[in-house]
Amino acid sequence: MTLALYYLTATLYLASTIGYLAHLVWLRRILGRYSLLVLGIGFASQTAYLVARYVETGFTPVTTRLDASGAFAWLIVATYLAIQIRQAMPVLGAFVTPLALILTLTAAMWNKTFSPLDSILRSPWLPIHAILAFLGDALLGVSACFALMYILQERQLKSKRPGAFSHRLPPLDVLDRYSYRCITVGFPLLTLGIISGALWLKAVEGSYIKWQDGRQTTTVLAWFLYAALLHGRLVTGWRGKRVALLNLAGFVVILVTFVTLSHFMK
Amino acid sequence: MKILCIGLNHETAPVAVRERLSLSAAELPAALARIKAAEGVEEAMMLSTCNRVEFYMVAADVGSGKGAVECYLSEALAQDDAASRLERHFYCHVQEEAVAHLYRVVSGMDSMVIGEPQITGQVKDAYRCAVEQETVGTILNRLLHRAFATAKRVRTQTELAGRAVSVSYVAVELAKKIFGDLAGRTVMLIGAGEMAELAAKHLSSHGIRQMIVASRTMESARRLAESFSGTAISLEQIAEELPPSDVLICSAAADRYLLGPDDIRAALRARKHRPIFIIDMGVPRNIDPRVDHLENVYLYDMDDLQAVARSNIETRKKELGKAEAIVAEEVKRFFLWLEGLQVVPTIVSLRHCVEEIREQELEKALAALPSLSEDQREVIASMSRAIVNKILHHPTVELKRAEQEGTAEILVEALRRLFPIARSPKDPDR
Numbered sequence: 001m002t003l004a005l006y007y008l009t010a011t012l013y014l015a016s017t018i019g020y021l022a023h024l025v026w027l028r029r030i031l032g033r034y035s036l037l038v039l040g041i042g043f044a045s046q047t048a049y050l051v052a053r054y055v056e057t058g059f060t061p062v063t064t065r066l067d068a069s070g071a072f073a074w075l076i077v078a079t080y081l082a083i084q085i086r087q088a089m090p091v092l093g094a095f096v097t098p099l100a101l102i103l104t105l106t107a108a109m110w111n112k113t114f115s116p117l118d119s120i121l122r123s124p125w126l127p128i129h130a131i132l133a134f135l136g137d138a139l140l141g142v143s144a145c146f147a148l149m150y151i152l153q154e155r156q157l158k159s160k161r162p163g164a165f166s167h168r169l170p171p172l173d174v175l176d177r178y179s180y181r182c183i184t185v186g187f188p189l190l191t192l193g194i195i196s197g198a199l200w201l202k203a204v205e206g207s208y209i210k211w212q213d214g215r216q217t218t219t220v221l222a223w224f225l226y227a228a229l230l231h232g233r234l235v236t237g238w239r240g241k242r243v244a245l246l247n248l249a250g251f252v253v254i255l256v257t258f259v260t261l262s263h264f265m266k
Numbered sequence: 267m268k269i270l271c272i273g274l275n276h277e278t279a280p281v282a283v284r285e286r287l288s289l290s291a292a293e294l295p296a297a298l299a300r301i302k303a304a305e306g307v308e309e310a311m312m313l314s315t316c317n318r319v320e321f322y323m324v325a326a327d328v329g330s331g332k333g334a335v336e337c338y339l340s341e342a343l344a345q346d347d348a349a350s351r352l353e354r355h356f357y358c359h360v361q362e363e364a365v366a367h368l369y370r371v372v373s374g375m376d377s378m379v380i381g382e383p384q385i386t387g388q389v390k391d392a393y394r395c396a397v398e399q400e401t402v403g404t405i406l407n408r409l410l411h412r413a414f415a416t417a418k419r420v421r422t423q424t425e426l427a428g429r430a431v432s433v434s435y436v437a438v439e440l441a442k443k444i445f446g447d448l449a450g451r452t453v454m455l456i457g458a459g460e461m462a463e464l465a466a467k468h469l470s471s472h473g474i475r476q477m478i479v480a481s482r483t484m485e486s487a488r489r490l491a492e493s494f495s496g497t498a499i500s501l502e503q504i505a506e507e508l509p510p511s512d513v514l515i516c517s518a519a520a521d522r523y524l525l526g527p528d529d530i531r532a533a534l535r536a537r538k539h540r541p542i543f544i545i546d547m548g549v550p551r552n553i554d555p556r557v558d559h560l561e562n563v564y565l566y567d568m569d570d571l572q573a574v575a576r577s578n579i580e581t582r583k584k585e586l587g588k589a590e591a592i593v594a595e596e597v598k599r600f601f602l603w604l605e606g607l608q609v610v611p612t613i614v615s616l617r618h619c620v621e622e623i624r625e626q627e628l629e630k631a632l633a634a635l636p637s638l639s640e641d642q643r644e645v646i647a648s649m650s651r652a653i654v655n656k657i658l659h660h661p662t663v664e665l666k667r668a669e670q671e672g673t674a675e676i677l678v679e680a681l682r683r684l685f686p687i688a689r690s691p692k693d694p695d696r
Contacts (some may be wrong), residue, residue: 006431028423029422067687135392156562157443157556160570161573161577162440162443162574166443167428168423171442171443171444172443172444172541173445173447173541174446236538237400237538237686238540239539239562240539241561241562242561
């Protein structure tokens with residue numbers, strides 16, 4: 001039953017992705033609206049999936065690959081929908097929905113079984129750590145989408161022949177502002193996520209960090225990349241393509257982190 | 267009854283002819299009244315812009331429409347032979363052709379610069395004038411509303427009018443691609459080239475915060491600055507005034523580069539690397555082209571701007587096909603509606619509608635009275651038929667009379683609203 005909800009979500013995200021990409025090509029407003037509606041239904045079905053999983057396991061549903069990817073995609077879509085409420089930006093949908101779709105699909109390809117929960121994960125730290133870290137990751141993911149759009153728009157304008165694609169993308173200034181704003185919220189959440197993770201580890205294993213766990217190492221690497229980005233921006237006024245590239249790099253590291261599962265997880 | 271469009275435009279008539287025929291807004295009402303008063307003309311609207319003079323009419327036949335225009339022209343020009351000499355400049359579109367032509371005109375597809383948006387407003391003005399003069403009726407009213415809806419479809423569903431095609435507008439469009447909202451930005455204008463000034467004017471109409479003007483002499487700088495209510499500086503000061511400027515428009519006559527990479531780099535540092543958009547309209551160029559290698563600097567020279575404008579014109583032309591498809595669809599839809607206005611099919615549908623009610627009610631009544639004999643049932647049935655016929659008799663006669671008088675459209679339209687008469691099945695509107 002829950003697996004059916006997962007597949008329903010993936011199907012709806014696929015439909016929404018196709019709709020948003022079609023909107024990018026033909027710019028018909030109806031396509032944007034349709035895609036948003038389908039995405040909203042997909043979001044609802046994913047919410048139902050996560051609630052069902054919570055009821056099944058009695059724990060925050062992030063402890064299997066399938067659940068974790070689902071929760072990640074769910075928060076990314078939630079961030080997009082929140083932005084959409086403030087300012088309609090169907091073009092962003094063409095970047096965000098594929099990300100949510102890929103996250104949802106890859107997990108399903110890897111592992112479809114729900115293994116029982118490791119005793120270490122049965123802790124009140126789990127929801128605290130997971131919610132902070134995942135929400136931070138999701139915001140940084142949306143920020144990376146803005147950064148990618150920035151790089152594409154920048155290339156169009158630098159080429160001196162901005163074409164149809166440039167027309168579809170928002171202005172540089174808007175992209176820069178939104179991507180920065182997402183980081184200013186996402187980075188503190190990521191930081192709190194790391195701190196809560198370290199405290200949890202301390203409570204379980206007696207030390208704050210465990211270097212042989214690749215996941216922790218890459219998370220710290222991502223943290224430093226974003227810290228460098230923010231520092232550069234605030235102090236020396238880094239802007240534009242350089243910041244956008246750094247932003248993308250940061251998110252790639254986060255994705256790598258996501259793929260290398262914590263050794264606690266099955 | 268025919269829908270006609272008789273007129274001339276920039277393609278069929280030289281400006282010497284167009285200027286003689288074009289009318290000011292003040293002259294329009296009288297001209298309209300004259301056309302409307304002509305024999306056989308039921309509805310009329312006149313569109314007069316610098317690129318076209320057109321009469322849209324609903325007339326009894328093509329001949330009476332043409333006659334009305336000829337009559338008007340010979341009076342208006344006060345020369346006996348004028349009308350016949352002008353004839354070769356005129357086109358006359360009938361029915362589908364006329365409707366399609368209007369749709370094309372309103373959508374900017376027939377304009378000198380394809381997709382220019384002013385024409386929609388001009389047609390709106392012409393229509394408003396005709397409404398005020400009461401020279402339009404059911405058909406032209408509907409036609410114009412559909413025309414504006416078509417223009418809107420063309421605008422939103424194609425890129426016909428989507429992009430700037432003049433150099434100065436291209437500059438504004440690029441500035442918007444970089445900065446988004448131009449409100450609160452600072453623009454520096456160097457030199458007083460005509461094109462640069464135009465671009466500055468467009469930019470300042472987008473609510474920029476400050477305009478800095480530099481010129482060879484302080485006096486010309488001041489004069490220009492005044493027209494933009496900006497600040498005047500000398501050419502020597504531009505480097506130091508650069509940091510706050512988001513957009514730089516140059517068109518100074520200079521034999522060397524006014525700004526090089528080092529100047530811009532310094533400005534970028536001072537403005538914390540916020541982007542700078544440089545429009546170099548100078549020939550020879552005012553800005554060292556190496557500036558383009560700097561990050562967060564967007565340098566466009568005259569060739570670049572012209573290339574963008576050209577490619578935008580190409581895009582517009584490519585979009586014409588899509589727009590034509592929309593027009594064809596809309597023309598078809600309009601004529602479906604028009605067919606519905608004809609009297610005979612309306613009478614048939616009205617009868618059909620009432621007959622259906624009669625049959626239903628009769629069935630109900632007879633079902634409630636099962637004990638009636640065959641004769642009694644027949645009496646009730648024939649009574650119901652008689653009531654229907656009596657009720658419909660007068661409206662039918664009136665409709666037929668109105669058709670002969672040429673005023674049937676209003677009655678038909680009213681009937682179609684008052685009774686649930688099926689419209690032409692393919693008209694999705696309403």
